[in-house]
Amino acid sequence: MTKLGVFDLEVRYGKVPALGGVTLHLQEGERLFVSGPNGAGKSSLLKAIAGAVSSSHGRVELDGDIITGKSAEAIARYGLSMVPEGRDIFSTLTVEENLRVGTGIRADKQAIEGDIAEIYDAFPILGERRHANAGALSGGQQQMLAIGRGLMTNPKLMMVDEPSLGLAPNIVDQVYDTLVALQKERGLTLLIVEQSSARAARVGGRMVLLRGGQVVGDGDASEFAERDLLKEAYFGQADQSKSTEQVQ
Amino acid sequence: MNAVPQLFFDAASLGGIYAMAALGIALIFGVMNLVNFAHGEYIAFCVFALIVPSSDAVAVMFLGKAPAILLIPVLLALGALIAVASEYIVFRQLRNANPVAMMISSFALGFVIQNTLLAVYGSRPKAISLWPDLNTPISVAGASVPLLQLIVIITTLLVVSALALLLKKTRVGLEMRAAAENFTMARLLGVRANVVITGAFALSGALAAAVAMIMVTQTGVADVRMGGQIMLVAFIATVVGGLGSLPGAVAAGFLIGAISVVLQAALPLEARPFRDAFLYTLVVVILLVRPQGLFASASAKPRV
Amino acid sequence: MMDAHRQNRLRALTTPVVLIAILLIFVLIVTATGDKSLARMAAQTLIRVIFVVGLWIFVGNSGVVSFGHAGFMAIGAYCSAWLTLRPQMKGMFLPDLPHWLASAEWPHLPATVVSGLLAALIALIVGAAILRLSGIAASIATFAFLAIVNTVYSNWEGVTGATSSVVGLDRYADEWVTLVWASVAVLVATLHANSASGLALRATREDEVAAAASGVNMYRHRLLSLVISGFFTGVSGVLLGHSLGVLNPNSFYLGITFITLAMLVVGGIGSLSGAVIGVLVLSVLIEGLVRFERGVEIGGASFALPSGAQEILIGIIMILVLIIRPSGLTGGRELRLPVLGGRVRHSKQEPQSTN
Numbered sequence: 001m002t003k004l005g006v007f008d009l010e011v012r013y014g015k016v017p018a019l020g021g022v023t024l025h026l027q028e029g030e031r032l033f034v035s036g037p038n039g040a041g042k043s044s045l046l047k048a049i050a051g052a053v054s055s056s057h058g059r060v061e062l063d064g065d066i067i068t069g070k071s072a073e074a075i076a077r078y079g080l081s082m083v084p085e086g087r088d089i090f091s092t093l094t095v096e097e098n099l100r101v102g103t104g105i106r107a108d109k110q111a112i113e114g115d116i117a118e119i120y121d122a123f124p125i126l127g128e129r130r131h132a133n134a135g136a137l138s139g140g141q142q143q144m145l146a147i148g149r150g151l152m153t154n155p156k157l158m159m160v161d162e163p164s165l166g167l168a169p170n171i172v173d174q175v176y177d178t179l180v181a182l183q184k185e186r187g188l189t190l191l192i193v194e195q196s197s198a199r200a201a202r203v204g205g206r207m208v209l210l211r212g213g214q215v216v217g218d219g220d221a222s223e224f225a226e227r228d229l230l231k232e233a234y235f236g237q238a239d240q241s242k243s244t245e246q247v248q
Numbered sequence: 249m250n251a252v253p254q255l256f257f258d259a260a261s262l263g264g265i266y267a268m269a270a271l272g273i274a275l276i277f278g279v280m281n282l283v284n285f286a287h288g289e290y291i292a293f294c295v296f297a298l299i300v301p302s303s304d305a306v307a308v309m310f311l312g313k314a315p316a317i318l319l320i321p322v323l324l325a326l327g328a329l330i331a332v333a334s335e336y337i338v339f340r341q342l343r344n345a346n347p348v349a350m351m352i353s354s355f356a357l358g359f360v361i362q363n364t365l366l367a368v369y370g371s372r373p374k375a376i377s378l379w380p381d382l383n384t385p386i387s388v389a390g391a392s393v394p395l396l397q398l399i400v401i402i403t404t405l406l407v408v409s410a411l412a413l414l415l416k417k418t419r420v421g422l423e424m425r426a427a428a429e430n431f432t433m434a435r436l437l438g439v440r441a442n443v444v445i446t447g448a449f450a451l452s453g454a455l456a457a458a459v460a461m462i463m464v465t466q467t468g469v470a471d472v473r474m475g476g477q478i479m480l481v482a483f484i485a486t487v488v489g490g491l492g493s494l495p496g497a498v499a500a501g502f503l504i505g506a507i508s509v510v511l512q513a514a515l516p517l518e519a520r521p522f523r524d525a526f527l528y529t530l531v532v533v534i535l536l537v538r539p540q541g542l543f544a545s546a547s548a549k550p551r552v
Numbered sequence: 553m554m555d556a557h558r559q560n561r562l563r564a565l566t567t568p569v570v571l572i573a574i575l576l577i578f579v580l581i582v583t584a585t586g587d588k589s590l591a592r593m594a595a596q597t598l599i600r601v602i603f604v605v606g607l608w609i610f611v612g613n614s615g616v617v618s619f620g621h622a623g624f625m626a627i628g629a630y631c632s633a634w635l636t637l638r639p640q641m642k643g644m645f646l647p648d649l650p651h652w653l654a655s656a657e658w659p660h661l662p663a664t665v666v667s668g669l670l671a672a673l674i675a676l677i678v679g680a681a682i683l684r685l686s687g688i689a690a691s692i693a694t695f696a697f698l699a700i701v702n703t704v705y706s707n708w709e710g711v712t713g714a715t716s717s718v719v720g721l722d723r724y725a726d727e728w729v730t731l732v733w734a735s736v737a738v739l740v741a742t743l744h745a746n747s748a749s750g751l752a753l754r755a756t757r758e759d760e761v762a763a764a765a766s767g768v769n770m771y772r773h774r775l776l777s778l779v780i781s782g783f784f785t786g787v788s789g790v791l792l793g794h795s796l797g798v799l800n801p802n803s804f805y806l807g808i809t810f811i812t813l814a815m816l817v818v819g820g821i822g823s824l825s826g827a828v829i830g831v832l833v834l835s836v837l838i839e840g841l842v843r844f845e846r847g848v849e850i851g852g853a854s855f856a857l858p859s860g861a862q863e864i865l866i867g868i869i870m871i872l873v874l875i876i877r878p879s880g881l882t883g884g885r886e887l888r889l890p891v892l893g894g895r896v897r898h899s900k901q902e903p904q905s906t907n
Contacts, residue, residue: 050436051436052432052435052436071435071441072432072435072436073435073436073438073439073440073441076435076436076437076438077438081436081437082436084433084436088430088432088433090425090426090429090430090433090434091429092425092429093422093425093426093429097422097425097426100422101422101423101426101434101437101439102437102438102439104419104423104438104439105437105438149437150437153437153438283688283691283692338871338875341875342874342875345874345878347687347688348615348617348687348691349874349878351617351688351691352617352813352817352870352874353870353871353874353875355619355810355813356810356814356867356868356870356871356874357867357871359806359810359863359866359867360863360864360867360868360871363860363863363864363867364860364864366860367858367859367860367861367864476806480695480696480699483692483695484692484696486692487685487689487692487693491688491689521703521707522703522704522707522708524699524700524703525699525700525703525704528696528697528699528700528703529700531696532681532682532693532696532697533681535681535684535685535689535693536681536684539684539685539686539689541689
């Protein structure tokens with residue numbers, strides 16, 4: 001069953017187009033990686049789906065309901081949760097307060113305490129520091145908190161923007177392990193922005209490549225990983241090929 | 249006669265008024281980045297709601313006739329109402345405008361309210377006597393203190409702790425603090441923007457009403473200009489406290505109250521009329537040393 | 553490419569020509585009526601043009617709103633009174649003036665220039681402090697500056713006459729004198745806006761953080777524009793004093809701050825043309841409203857607006873403009889003449905509001 005449908009979605013900042021007609025579908029329980037060079041429109045895509053920026057054309061459907069043009073707070077009530085790039089932790093609130101901000105929209109109030117305990121199980125460091133100001137956490141801990149906070153709205157679809165940004169590899173592994181485990185357990189649908197095809201292939205899932213605000217590739221993450229590996233063999237560095245893409 | 253406790257009570261009660269006014273402004277700034285220049289006119293509006301509309305020099309009580317038990321909640325509600333109404337009519341239309349446009353519109357709104365009061369009540373200050381008994385001095389710690397000063401100090405402490413509890417312990421308080429720090433993120437988590445903003449304006453307006461009651465009792469005068477003066481001090485307190493920081497606003501309110509009482513006592517007689525000039529200059533000097541405010545949180549982002 | 557660029561620079565320099573022509577036509581129309589009170593109204597409108605153009609030099613270019621410019625106006629106005637009033641008058645009303653000031657009896661022009669320079673000097677000192685703050689905090693600090701000036705001038709009995717008015721100023725500032733100064737202000741504002749410093753300053757208007765990061769020395773450019781701005785608002789104060797003949801600290805407080813800001817917003821804060829157009833439009837409107845407040849006869853019945861209606865209406869107009877057309881009547885564009893000998897297509901250099 002189709003969880004998320006994006007049809008010909010366009011976003012402009014003033015006159016500058018950021019997203020030029022993106023169409024993609026996501027099945028229930030699926031895991032989709034969105035990759036592409038800087039400025040490809042990955043974050044704009046997520047923000048437009050979540051209602052944080054308004055789209056100029058196209059539509060978004062969640063479980064068959066059209067959510068385009070609705071406010072971010074209304075879209076959250078449809079069961080969509082977004083963990084933005086840079087995490088946007090409420091640094092003046094405590095760890096636990098951060099987790100509770102998004103629980104206002106839940107009908108199952110009795111399940112909230114259990115869910116908080118579950119997040120502390122998944123990320124024990126958050127439990128230890130539950131009364132500390134979130135601003136005092138390290139980058140990795142903040143990423144964990146952002147994911148935990150996103151889960152506390154009890155979403156059906158969660159979008160995570162670059163969970164690996166600025167984190168040490170072992171922390172990234174931990175974050176992904178937890179995401180995958182939680183997905184299995186809750187039947188979550190996941191949309192993740194991930195620059196590295198190798199990492200996406202290791203986690204496993206479908207991958208969509210975005211460039212210049214358009215979808216230019218769609219397939220299994222492992223296919224992209226192989227291709228990038230080949231490029232690396234021929235041209236030296238995978239990152240370098242990305243920067244040439246960026247110039248275009 | 250003991251001068252030091254006397255000074256302390258003067259400073260604490262004046263600082264309490266400033267703190268409450270600053271809190272009303274900081275609340276709105278925190279939640280929606282709006283520097284609300286109409287806040288002082290909310291105070292003036294509440295003052296004039298106490299009396300019958302007329303341009304006579306002696307005020308006839310209107311709402312002010314009601315017993316305190318009735319008057320206080322009604323006036324608090326009235327303050328909340330005008331603040332919420334102004335948000336609904338003006339600021340909501342400017343939700344996506346830049347902070348400068350919102351600031352100018354609040355300045356214009358304040359001017360409209362002030363001139364409406366002028367047109368209805370005339371420009372002469374009016375003598376007004378609300379709860380005159382509260383000005384009877386009583387003796388505390390060797391100082392002769394008007395009962396009102398004690399009430400102001402206690403009220404401020406009550407209001408500040410009630411607000412702190414509300415923000416710390418309730419759902420809407422949590423949402424307000426989250427929204428104050430990052431409005432977009434809060435909305436992504438399902439926090440209803442309109443509920444939070446309306447709540448903040450209602451609280452801010454009620455604080456204005458509380459300031460109005462205290463000022464009227466203390467001075468015995470209703471003057472259209474009284475809102476502007478206290479608003480300026482309150483603004484400065486919010487900047488000194490670190491824009492958007494609620495504890496900072498309260499602390500800075502008390503600090504400015506203390507400085508002005510000390511200046512009043514320490515300045516030579518001929519320099520006293522210039523007290524406010526010294527006060528503001530001192531504040532600018534403080535800001536030069538700490539441009540982000542005395543009590544800015546570590547997370548303070550550069551705000552334009 | 554280079555050619556289009558130069559054409560564009562040339563066209564930018566036609567803006568003051570257009571604006572000064574508009575002001576000249578305004579004065580000519582008013583003098584043609586031969587109405588004395590209209591002529592006074594014209595002089596005061598032009599004084600507001602000088603003030604608002606002065607205000608724009610800072611606010612329009614830096615994007616920082618100032619509530620303090622009426623303070624510079626007061627400083628200029630009183631300075632000119634000190635320099636030009638007859639010594640016997642000063643001895644009587646302003647007994648605490650130092651001897652050299654008390655005996656001064658300067659001609660108009662040098663007194664005006666020196667008064668403007670004093671305002672500019674104060675702007676330099678005050679700006680050096682205030683402009684270290686970020687935008688909004690700086691705006692609030694300008695408000696504090698206004699309160700400081702008002703407190704000092706309302707209480708400095710022997711030097712400013714405190715709240716009792718200073719009278720007896722020579723009323724030489726008619727519509728022609730003010731037209732000359734308004735033209736100078738428009739010219740200087742254009743030159744500044746198109747100078748390296750002005751262009752750099754406008755880059756900071758869009759994004760304070762990015763501009764600071766890109767190495768634009770925002771602080772110094774802001775300070776320079778505030779000093780120039782202070783000079784012209786100071787001069788407008790001088791002329792106001794010599795138009796009314798009377799000075800009172802409260803003429804330089806919230807009322808004028810509000811009206812001039814309204815003019816800037818209604819005209820369009822993003823352009824110099826907006827500043828000038830805003831003053832003309834609102835001044836004509838105010839004049840009409842003032843006459844309505846006095847009462848008009850229509851078909852034998854007399855109608856009058858309640859007093860205060862003028863301010864309330866201006867406030868509502870200002871809010872509506874901010875909501876409906878936030879970039880003002882001019883939309884942040886400059887009035888320009890087409891330059892002969894070539895077409896200019898869309899100009900990128902043109903400073904436009906992004907709204």
